[in-house]
Amino acid sequence: MLAAQRLARPRPAAARHARSLATQKPASSAASSSPPPPFAAQPSTSSPSTSTQPPPPQQTWLSKTIKQSPAAKQAFLTLAGLLGYGTAKQYAGRRAYNFYSELCIPRPDDEAAFWRTECDLPPTFQSWFTVTNLHVWLLTVRLRALPPPHGTNYVQGLIDHFFIDVEDRVRAVLQPVSPNSYAPPQNLVPYTRATAFYRIANRAANAANVEAAAAASESGGAGSGKMRPRGRAPESLVSRQMKIFKEQWAGMGMSLDLGLVRSDTELAAAVWRNLLGARGARGIAYTASTPSSSAGAPAPAFRRTVNFAGGKVEKLSKIAKLRGGLEAEERRDDGSGVHDYPPSQADRYVAYPERMAAVVEYIRRELVRLEQISDADILGQGVIGTESLGLDALRFGPVRRADGIVAALKNGSALGVAGAEE
Numbered sequence: 243m244l245a246a247q248r249l250a251r252p253r254p255a256a257a258r259h260a261r262s263l264a265t266q267k268p269a270s271s272a273a274s275s276s277p278p279p280p281f282a283a284q285p286s287t288s289s290p291s292t293s294t295q296p297p298p299p300q301q302t303w304l305s306k307t308i309k310q311s312p313a314a315k316q317a318f319l320t321l322a323g324l325l326g327y328g329t330a331k332q333y334a335g336r337r338a339y340n341f342y343s344e345l346c347i348p349r350p351d352d353e354a355a356f357w358r359t360e361c362d363l364p365p366t367f368q369s370w371f372t373v374t375n376l377h378v379w380l381l382t383v384r385l386r387a388l389p390p391p392h393g394t395n396y397v398q399g400l401i402d403h404f405f406i407d408v409e410d411r412v413r414a415v416l417q418p419v420s421p422n423s424y425a426p427p428q429n430l431v432p433y434t435r436a437t438a439f440y441r442i443a444n445r446a447a448n449a450a451n452v453e454a455a456a457a458a459s460e461s462g463g464a465g466s467g468k469m470r471p472r473g474r475a476p477e478s479l480v481s482r483q484m485k486i487f488k489e490q491w492a493g494m495g496m497s498l499d500l501g502l503v504r505s506d507t508e509l510a511a512a513v514w515r516n517l518l519g520a521r522g523a524r525g526i527a528y529t530a531s532t533p534s535s536s537a538g539a540p541a542p543a544f545r546r547t548v549n550f551a552g553g554k555v556e557k558l559s560k561i562a563k564l565r566g567g568l569e570a571e572e573r574r575d576d577g578s579g580v581h582d583y584p585p586s587q588a589d590r591y592v593a594y595p596e597r598m599a600a601v602v603e604y605i606r607r608e609l610v611r612l613e614q615i616s617d618a619d620i621l622g623q624g625v626i627g628t629e630s631l632g633l634d635a636l637r638f639g640p641v642r643r644a645d646g647i648v649a650a651l652k653n654g655s656a657l658g659v660a661g662a663e664e
Contacts, residue, residue, distance in 0.1 A: 319626050335395070341396075341633070343434045346381065347435055349374065350369075351437055356642065365440050376498075380612070388621070407433045407434050414432070490516075498605075506606075526588050526591055603647055607643075608638055615635055
């Protein structure tokens, strides 16, 4: 059973210390890591990576002490092995964390130009979750082929870390921790790493208000002692969001699995529904077909696909009682940023087949590449402290490649059009 039933599990603070120590990369890791992946030398049409490496978290006194003394480090690792941290299942969980943090997390930022500009995904947490979920699924497909019990252990560890990170990010938005609280310092940093792919609304304004209130408090001026930190959302809201993301993870995985074994057409449909917001599901709205209001003026052209995940996001029975029913709900802006193009931008649908084909080609290409990597390279050395080694061969390539099939077809079409014009 995957992590679907353990989403709300509390995470002890000591887990961060153990993870930071167990996943420290030795100084010789660059020399002992796997060779660069085959796609590294291939030309690419993607824009340069926009991701920035966040500053490393502060090391605890225990980590510093162990690193300064080889004897203490050896004794600590021996004790950890006796306590069960060296078992195959524990090692798989820690290595799966490196898979997630080093292979999946950077992908939204690395391909931000494609996802946000070409696919028109808004800079929201939902968009980040969808793109990250795609790469978690890609790794899951390869990990399922590992011999038992390694496949189960690695898939379980990868999904666990994915949802722990998702919950950590959700709480960072809904239940932020104040720097003045009694929480440990490591709780103020992300579970994995920060990202610039999505923005947290009102974060800058809230920080400015807190700093202004603090300055006024120190000077004894107006507003002294009236700091207004951001409010904390109820726990039920966090649990509700986690259930929604769990259902999205399961639904997207099942649709991609079905497309993988059926056809590229089915896979493209799964990409359209899950990654492109199912834009145009009810048809393309043109200027001539836009309904008019009672006053005779054209009504605002807005339409989106309503999400009925779990029956609790937007209940059909509740929507049916509203004036206009489902059609009216589809025309309501829910603030997600994912909706059909207005009539003035209907020409954007022309590029949709090419974008779906690019993502399908990317999925097929990466799965073939991962299949060619041996089980031994994926499983690692099985020794405490080597969990982060050998990841270079697993790194994903760009979505678009100059030597890809979609690029060749696109260039051929362009040459054909140019030849016809001549």
